Amino acid sequence: MKTVLIIDDHVFEAGEGEAGLALVRQHRPQIVLCDLLMPRGNGFQVCRELRANPALRHIRIIVTTGRDYEADRQSACDAGADAYLTKPISAEAILKAIGKLLPRVASENPPAAAPAAAAGKTTPVRVKFWGVRGSIPTPGPATVQYGGNTSCVEVRAGDEIIILDAGTGLRQLGRALMAEFKDRPLRLTLLLTHTHWDHIQGLPFFAPVYSPNCRLRILGYEGARKSLVHVLSGQMESPYFPVPFQELPGNIEIEELKDLHFHVGAVRGAAWFANHPGICVGYRLFTADGDIVYIPDNEPIMRHRVETAIWPKQGRDAVTFAQDEEEKMIAFLHGTDVLILDSQYDREEYQHHVGWGHGCVDDAVALALRAEAKKLFLFHHDPDHDDAKISSMVDYAQKLVAEQKAELAVAAAREGEVIEFAPRSSPPPA
Ligand SMILES: [Zn+2]
């Protein structure tokens, strides 16, 4: 009898990679249908695991995905996938793919709420932008107002210093931390959204990693091809950098997150898979004084699917699927106090960058409005945008909000800017 095992976080059989692999080892099916983006083991990892195990190597793997990027298709093939299907997928398409392969072969429930003793009771929660640029640093007179360093945001909440991404802005943050802490112990958590250069390049130049007084915990999700340790140490190998990662004097711990919910001390965190090539997430931090959502790289999926004109090919199912995915994003953002969101392009520029994994300002505003966010920061500024262009995008975004008679505040993230939350625990003004 031929058997098919489905691993997909949208179905009952196995909602995550590790549970799926356990079922595969137990049942040894001939076909595995596996979602790409899952907690506790993504589709690339499942492929590699099956291909590395001689006892399971015969299994044919169909990878399914809601994200439509050629680079991911290639990575899945390299990892060992036999077929790659983009959602929504009709029963006929699945049967067809299985039919082709068979002849060759013999909800997320958020965890319990964070402890009531949340962070930030003494000092108000604070967010500071150290790098706001996308793709590559852009120093020069035309970018002094908003800044030219790539993605890096610092969050102070209670005892926690949480750093969102390690773009080149991380270097200046390192200098500031060393000046503030001097010889005192320094405990830091770095959350990486993904490992594209503009999100990791500051790490070799981050002064605390050269200090034995520093404990740095780096959290993130495995990339499409290599582990987090491999990618971060790879950029410091000898052709690229003189000091190997393993020889850094700081105490550095790299931890690959498996679940989409986690804690950094008393701060609860959640992750959401962005529509961006490879494995890329956005984070939400729930602090005592308010919430921060950070999604530096994301191409809104409805726009992406519309522009690539898949509707005529796949019909209403495709619309429904993209709408569902967008609803999940809205739920992730909903009600946040601060929303830091990819708005790399204006609408016209986006037409020439469809499928590059980034969004336009119109969609950033629309998503923020639908999610009832309080303040939107346009982020991941395009390297070709000078200060005047970014200011004009802010004006345009504010006009969109005014037309909707909405309350949303909009600004462009600016290097050096600090956002201080009003303490929720403070008494109301007299
Ligand atoms: Zn980026």
Ligand SMILES: [Zn+2]
């Ligand atoms: Zn990226």
